[in-house]
Amino acid sequence: MTAYSSIPLSLRVNENDPRAGIDVPGLWRILRRRLRLFAAAAVLTLAVVMAITFQLTPIYASEARVVLNARETQALDVSAIIAGISPDAATVDTEVQLIASRSLARKVADDLNLYADPEFNPTLTEEEGWLSRLLPEQLRRDEQISETVMRERTLNRLMEAVDVQRAGITYAIKITAESRDPEMAARLANAFAESYVVDTLDQKFDTYELISNHLDEAVAEHQEKLRIAENAVERYRADNGLLSAKGSLLAEQQISDLQAELIIQEAELSERQAKLFGVNRRLSLGANLDGISDVLASPVIGSLRAQQAELSRRRADLENRYGPLHPSLDKLQSEEVELSAKIDAEIERIVGSLRNDVDVARQRVTTLKQSIADLRNSLTDDNQALVRLRELERIADVNRRNYEQLLQRSQQADLFENLAEADARIADEAFVPTTPVFPNTKINLALGLLLGGAMGAFMIVLAEIFDSGLRTEEDIERQLGTKLIAAVPLLSAARLKKAGSQAETYVLDKPLSPFAESYRTLRSALVLGSGKAERGQVVAITSAVSGEGKTVSALALGRIAAMSGDRVLLVDCDIRRRVLSSQFSSDDVTIGLAEIIGGEALLDEALVDDDRSDMTVLPVREDRSGQGDLFSGRGFAAFLEQVRQSYDLIILDTAPLSAVADSRAVASAADRVVHCVRWKQTPVVVAKNARKILGEIDTVLMGTLLTQVDVKAQSGYGYQGSERYYGQNGRYYAD
Numbered sequence: 001m002t003a004y005s006s007i008p009l010s011l012r013v014n015e016n017d018p019r020a021g022i023d024v025p026g027l028w029r030i031l032r033r034r035l036r037l038f039a040a041a042a043v044l045t046l047a048v049v050m051a052i053t054f055q056l057t058p059i060y061a062s063e064a065r066v067v068l069n070a071r072e073t074q075a076l077d078v079s080a081i082i083a084g085i086s087p088d089a090a091t092v093d094t095e096v097q098l099i100a101s102r103s104l105a106r107k108v109a110d111d112l113n114l115y116a117d118p119e120f121n122p123t124l125t126e127e128e129g130w131l132s133r134l135l136p137e138q139l140r141r142d143e144q145i146s147e148t149v150m151r152e153r154t155l156n157r158l159m160e161a162v163d164v165q166r167a168g169i170t171y172a173i174k175i176t177a178e179s180r181d182p183e184m185a186a187r188l189a190n191a192f193a194e195s196y197v198v199d200t201l202d203q204k205f206d207t208y209e210l211i212s213n214h215l216d217e218a219v220a221e222h223q224e225k226l227r228i229a230e231n232a233v234e235r236y237r238a239d240n241g242l243l244s245a246k247g248s249l250l251a252e253q254q255i256s257d258l259q260a261e262l263i264i265q266e267a268e269l270s271e272r273q274a275k276l277f278g279v280n281r282r283l284s285l286g287a288n289l290d291g292i293s294d295v296l297a298s299p300v301i302g303s304l305r306a307q308q309a310e311l312s313r314r315r316a317d318l319e320n321r322y323g324p325l326h327p328s329l330d331k332l333q334s335e336e337v338e339l340s341a342k343i344d345a346e347i348e349r350i351v352g353s354l355r356n357d358v359d360v361a362r363q364r365v366t367t368l369k370q371s372i373a374d375l376r377n378s379l380t381d382d383n384q385a386l387v388r389l390r391e392l393e394r395i396a397d398v399n400r401r402n403y404e405q406l407l408q409r410s411q412q413a414d415l416f417e418n419l420a421e422a423d424a425r426i427a428d429e430a431f432v433p434t435t436p437v438f439p440n441t442k443i444n445l446a447l448g449l450l451l452g453g454a455m456g457a458f459m460i461v462l463a464e465i466f467d468s469g470l471r472t473e474e475d476i477e478r479q480l481g482t483k484l485i486a487a488v489p490l491l492s493a494a495r496l497k498k499a500g501s502q503a504e505t506y507v508l509d510k511p512l513s514p515f516a517e518s519y520r521t522l523r524s525a526l527v528l529g530s531g532k533a534e535r536g537q538v539v540a541i542t543s544a545v546s547g548e549g550k551t552v553s554a555l556a557l558g559r560i561a562a563m564s565g566d567r568v569l570l571v572d573c574d575i576r577r578r579v580l581s582s583q584f585s586s587d588d589v590t591i592g593l594a595e596i597i598g599g600e601a602l603l604d605e606a607l608v609d610d611d612r613s614d615m616t617v618l619p620v621r622e623d624r625s626g627q628g629d630l631f632s633g634r635g636f637a638a639f640l641e642q643v644r645q646s647y648d649l650i651i652l653d654t655a656p657l658s659a660v661a662d663s664r665a666v667a668s669a670a671d672r673v674v675h676c677v678r679w680k681q682t683p684v685v686v687a688k689n690a691r692k693i694l695g696e697i698d699t700v701l702m703g704t705l706l707t708q709v710d711v712k713a714q715s716g717y718g719y720q721g722s723e724r725y726y727g728q729n730g731r732y733y734a735d
Helices: 024-033 035-055 089-099 102-112 130-134 147-161 182-239 250-284 293-297 299-322 328-419 441-466 473-480 493-499 503-509 514-527 550-563 593-597 634-644 662-669 684-696 711-717 724-728
Strands: 060-068 162-166 172-179 424-428 484-489 538-543 568-572 616-618 649-653 672-678 701-709
Touching (some): 024 035, 024 441, 060 089, 089 182, 147 172, 182 424, 299 328, 473 484, 473 672, 473 701, 484 514, 503 514, 503 550, 538 684, 550 568, 550 649, 550 672, 550 701, 634 662, 672 684, 684 701
Parallel strands (some): 568 616, 568 649, 672 701
Antiparallel strands (some): 060 424
8 A cells, every 4th residue: 555545535636537626525524524633733833833932032123213414514615625425325325334334333332332231242141062061171162252252243243133224215224223122222223323423423523633734833833842841751750760650650669569568478477477376385385286287287297197007006906916915016116106206206397397487477577678668768769859850741731731722723713613513413213112023923823823724734634644444435445446335333332321232232222223224234235136246145244353343243234134034043153262152152052163063963952042033143162273174174064055944144253364264264155255344443454455365265255344433423534325324314213
């Protein structure tokens, strides 16, 4: 079976039929029976889409507008030196590129300190991946990303968040900024607009600064005076040794550094004196020095103590073994005395080291104090020279102020009017948005519905492809090459409980039910067959595997035929499981089919009457499957010839074809064979295999009996066969 053969006919198109097309009613039936699957897939997909939508971080957008000035002012004629913006299309597009440039983005990032914002600085949220942690330390990337890389990444994020476009064919430029924070979105848009306007002014200032060269004659004199005054200050400073560091005299800086070093050295001296004081106190009290920190931290003392402990352990061991007078104990005692002396010597060395450390620290403090005193004496002499230095600095400051004032006045006099006007202005400031532009809940809802429908349709197609059971008359004819005799409705446990019946007796308890009517259809096919292939006394009821309703069908057919006045013999040919025989067992009867075939007893001695109908049953009393082939010999054929004389209908309940070889012999001995297939459960491959077996033996296959059909679900597969009438013509039945 190919994948194509599993697709329902309603989904296929016959390419050879010019009138072929989509089977719309068939598609509707598929949708109706798979409605729950479709709804589940659609709802789940919609739920996933909406869950993702609500989990996404909302993005807000705000827009500012900048307008280029189309007016031109001619208060001062400087057009030969610098030209203003000509507001044509190319110029406006150029200004759009300038606003979207990296240099302007860098200014905005600096102004808003976006390098400290995790939204724009990805290095603040990046974590070292698990793969990089597996690499050797020398192969990992640097723990700290360089400042340049961090800034460039921030600028990349910022430029992605800002979009600059020309507003139609006007002189206005739209600056749209996006951010997770609505206030930040408005700040970004306004910052770009303001930075652009300021940048245009800065560009004008830079250009006009070049024009100031014509004032060289007026400025040069004061510039030279300023240079001479400043040189005098520096020369006097160098001649008198008034060197400075970080805005103060060098001597002052040195005193500050030495005082800081003095504080550290005095702290160290205090610490070491405290340690020495503790040692001296313990010595004065006659206490042991083993408890001081330096002794405890000494690895030499630790090693000697370990040796001492080992000698003690050995001495104790010898005393326990040989007594206190053993000669080896004298040697151990001498070693202990020697070891104790070493420990005392090491402790004395440590104490001496502490005293030496105190002396060294005291000498350092004394030296630092002396150095500070010398520098202070030198600083006194420098302060006297500072008086003349301050005078020279005041002269330099006066020259500097005069020079700056002259330069400023000359610029104001010549270029003030043009410098006061920018080439662009902010038309609309960005406002704080109240609703996000992403995610768009309405669009995502529509997308979720669309994807849900597509997923539902996809799941229906998959379900139809992988639904390998046989469901309709068309399936049976196409897959098995046989006709459908009848479709037997499913008897659910609830229905049986309500009727107070069992599947084996339901045709007797509910003779007007659709279940009983299906077996009347089967009997009618047996009785009213138009050809030899459709008529006969001996009928074998078989199936591919167990659980197909074969035995129940044999019982129901026999009882329906008996109710119609036929003389019916039901023979249990399943000699291994003997399911049918177990329903008609009797302890006082020990003769069955095997004994009759073997000629060990008479037929009348083995027959059992059905107490619910006029049907007669021939059971199997014991398993003789290991005693030879029971059905291939002459005994079974003679048995069938004998019962043909006494009964109108002989029903043979066989074992499954795929499980037992005996079933093939039974089927070949019958006039006709009815193949039972469980609705939607029997795999097509298994049913085909059984059909192939029946085709290989000498028998007449009457058709297929579709058992345990869910009538309600069956209606969704089409209207082929009589099963559709069970729901539409319910008034004809009493179930």
